[in-house]
Amino acid sequence: MLPRLHTRHLFFTGKGGVGKTSLASACAVQLAETGRRVLLVSTDPASNLDEVLETRLSDTPTPVAGVPGLSALNIDPEAAAAAYRERMVGPYRSLLPEAAIRSMEEQFSGGCTVEIAAFDAFAALLAGTGVAGDFDHVVFDTAPTGHTLRLLTLPSAWSEFLSTNTTGTSCLGPLAGLEHNRSIYAAAVAALTDAAVTTVVLVARPETAALREAERSRHELAELGVANQVLAINGLFDASSEDPVAQAMARRHRDALAALPAGLAALPRSCTGFIARGLVGLEALRALLHPAPRSSLATASTPDMPALALPPGLAPLVDDIERAGHGLVMTMGKGGVGKTTVAAAVAVALAARGHRVLLSTTDPAAHLAWSLDEAVPGLTVQRIDPTIEVARHRDEVLARAGAGLDPSARAMLEEDLRSPCTEEIAVFRAFAATVAQAAHGFVVLDTAPTGHTVLLMDSAEAYHREVGRTRGDLPEAVVNLLPRLRDPEFTRVLVVTLAEATPVHEAERLQDDLRRAGIEPFAWVIEQSLLASGTTDPVLAERGRCERPWVQQVMATDARRCALLAWQARPPVGAQALRELAGR
Secondary structure, three states: OOOOOOOOEEEEEOOOOOOHHHHHHHHHHHHHHOOOOEEEEEOOOOOOHHHHHOOOOOOOOEEOOOOOOEEEEEOOHHHHHHHHHHHHHHHHOOOOOHHHHHHHHHHOOOHHHHHHHHHHHHHHHHOOOHHHHHOOEEEEEOOOOHHHHHHHHOHHHHOOHHHHOOOOOOOHHHHHOOHHHHHHHHHHHHHHOOOOOEEEEEEEOOOHHHHHHHHHHHHHHHHOOOOOEEEEEEEEOOOOOOOHHHHHHHHHHHHHHHOOOHHHHOOOEEEEEOOOOOOOOHHHHHHHHOOOOOOOHHHOOOOOOOOOOOOOOOHHHHHHHHOOOOEEEEEEOOOOOOHHHHHHHHHHHHHHOOOOEEEEEOOOOOHHHHOOOOOOOOEEEEEOOHHHHHHHHHHHHHHHHOOOOOHHHHHHHHHHOOOHHHHHHHHHHHHHHHHHHHHOOEEEEEOOOOHHHHHHHHHHHHHHHHHOOOOOOOOHHHHHHHHHHOOOOOEEEEEEEEOOHHHHHHHHHHHHHHHHOOOOOOEEEEEEEOOOOOOOOHHHHHHHHHHHHHHHHHHHOOOOOEEEEEOOOOOOOOHHHHHHHHHO
C-alpha cells in the first residue's frame, strides 16, 4: 500500500538504499493515472530514475512514454555544484595565491555544497515558477536536510559575516552564493512549511537503524515547522516458508516495527511489501499499483542463470591485513550498509590471532551492532564522542571568531558549527591521537573521515601556513595523520556496500572522493547478501538472483580485493558471532 498524498509538493526523503526513488516513482505514476499532471524530480547524485522509468532524462521535463500526464527530470547536483563553485571562486583566481584558491575550491567541494547547489536548482520548482507551473503535482526524490533549511532561514546568511568567515570548516562559504535569489529561497522555505502545499514522506526499511534515522529527520524537520509528514515503510517481509533466513527476516522486521519510536508511531503510515525484483521499470511499478490475483513480481519465474563464482568472505582480507603486523583499518560507507559490523568482525579476528587491537567508532549507536558479550583478549573498545568533540571545537571557534560578532552573525556562526561538515572536522583531531597508536598495533576505525575532510584539512593547513594566520595552530598529530592516511602500507580502507543500485553507486562516488584525496581503497566488502545466504525461500532467493549484476559490477571495479558477506539469520552481535563472520 502506498501513502495517500494530495498536496502539490511531495518530498521523499531517507537514507540511500531505502527505496525512496521507487516509492516516489510509484506515487507519481499513481497520481498521473488519476488524470493529474505530475512532474517527478530527482536531486540524488546516485539517481537511477532513468532506469526506474525506462526513460532517458535530462535537466528539463521529459514525458514518460506510456504514462500520460507524467514527466520527469534529473537535477545533476554535481554539475550544479561545479558551476556553483566556479561562480564563487572564479573572480578570485587572479587575486589570491594558488594555495588560497585550492583552499577555497575544497571548501566548495563537500556534500554541503552539493546539497545547497541542488536546493538552488529546484527552488524555482518549489516557488511554482517556470516549468513547474504546468503541473498539478511536483514530486521530489530526495529532500533538503534540516541543517540546510535552518541555514536558509537565518537572516544573517546574507550578511557581511559570510565573506569574512575564516573557520574554513563548513557551509557558510557555499551558502554565500545564494544571495542573488534570496526571495525565491524564502518562498521555497515557506512552501516547505505549509502543510496545505507540501507533504514530506519519510521512507525507511523496517529495520532499527533506518527507523532511528527517520525519527531524527522527523524531529529535526518538525522543529523547523515542517509538520505535514507521513511514514512509508518499504520492503516489509512476511515469510511464506519455513526457511530459516525467511523466518529470521520476518521476525526482525516485526520486532523493529514493534519498537517504533513514539514520534514515528504517531504519523500516518503506509507499508509496502517486500518485492524480490524491486521496483525497476514501468511494468514493476504498475504491478505494485495493480497486483494480479495469485501472482506477483516476487514469485514470478526467472530463467536459470549460469553459475557465478562468488567472492570469498572476510578471512582472506584479514590474512592480508595481518601480514603487516600493525596499521590502521578504516571501514567507510553510507549509513545502514554494515560498516560497523565489518569493523568489529575484523577487530575481533585480529585480536583472536594474538594482536593488540583498538576498535574505535564515532557512531553513537554502534554498541547496538557490535556489543560484545565477553571480553576479548587483546581487544580494547573505545568511542570517540562527536558531541564532546564538537562542543570542544565549538567553544574554541566561538571564543576566537565569535567574540566581536553581533547577535545575528553569531547565530549564523553557531548554526555553521552544527553542520555535518563541522562534526567531521571536530572529530578529525580525536582520530589523530587514535591513529597514532597504529604504529605499534592495529587500530580499526568505524565511521572514518571522508576524502573531502582530508583534503579540506590539507588545503586549510597549506593556506594557513602560507598566509601566516594560524602557524602552529594544527596539532602535530593532525600534521602526521594526513601522510599516514595516504600511506597504503599503513592505512587500509574497506569500502562497504550492499548489492543494490544506490549503495553501489554511492560507494563508487566514495572511492572517487578518496582517490581525489590520495587514498587508495584496500578492498570492497559487500554486506548482507541474500545471494550468498543459501536461502531456499522463493522470494528471498529471487532477490538474491537480482543481486548478481551488482556483485559482478563490484568485482569488475579496479579495487584490488573484494569480499562478500551473507545475510545472517542470527544477527552478528557478540564475540562468537563476529568471530564466525570473519572466519567465512
